[in-house]
Amino acid sequence: MKELNTLIDVPLVQLLNAAGIALNGEIVESQPYDFVVSGDQRTYGDLRTPEGLAEIAEYADGIGPSKRMIVSVESVDADGDGLADDITGDDLVNDNDKFLTDPTSLIDDAHAAGLLVHAYTFRNEDIFLAQDYNGNPELEYEQFFSLGLDGLFTDFPGTGFEVASRLYPFTNPDPLLGVLPSDPMVG
Numbered sequence: 001m002k003e004l005n006t007l008i009d010v011p012l013v014q015l016l017n018a019a020g021i022a023l024n025g026e027i028v029e030s031q032p033y034d035f036v037v038s039g040d041q042r043t044y045g046d047l048r049t050p051e052g053l054a055e056i057a058e059y060a061d062g063i064g065p066s067k068r069m070i071v072s073v074e075s076v077d078a079d080g081d082g083l084a085d086d087i088t089g090d091d092l093v094n095d096n097d098k099f100l101t102d103p104t105s106l107i108d109d110a111h112a113a114g115l116l117v118h119a120y121t122f123r124n125e126d127i128f129l130a131q132d133y134n135g136n137p138e139l140e141y142e143q144f145f146s147l148g149l150d151g152l153f154t155d156f157p158g159t160g161f162e163v164a165s166r167l168y169p170f171t172n173p174d175p176l177l178g179v180l181p182s183d184p185m186v187g
């Protein structure tokens, strides 16, 4: 991406990946593949520190973190077997069996580094929604927008668009271009 930034003049988003999420909601870190190849020991977690974000800001305009790097989910393990319990009783264990943890400072830290935050992936299905949202995907969008999220990847753009239009009525949302100032000359 550093090389790409010297070749083309379009906004670039540095995606941030992870290996998974621990029972307590902590991100299980992984490494960018080019770091693996070059022998750089740092993980995506190191890129989320103020120092890492400052480095990203040298070549990218924003970060694309998993939404769990902003608000994670904690599992219940009442039977102590080290595996997340199925609290909804549907014989499946997914985000609907988990509870939100306190937000991290990632959005504020990224903004402080001059980066936009464009998180992935927002979905409407119950299995992807933490128990706290009670099956209402709009509550998840509202929470993340209130934390300062600038943009997002969603499998359900209609829902995201509806919430953004409702929360930001004085803007002129465009389904393709996103939320724009109502008058470009003023905005």
Ligand SMILES: [Ca+2]
Pocket: 076, 077, 078, 079, 080, 081, 082, 083, 084, 085
């Ligand atoms: Ca368990």
Ligand SMILES: [Ca+2]
Pocket: 086, 087, 088, 089, 090, 091, 092, 093, 094, 096, 097
């Ligand atoms: Ca379940």
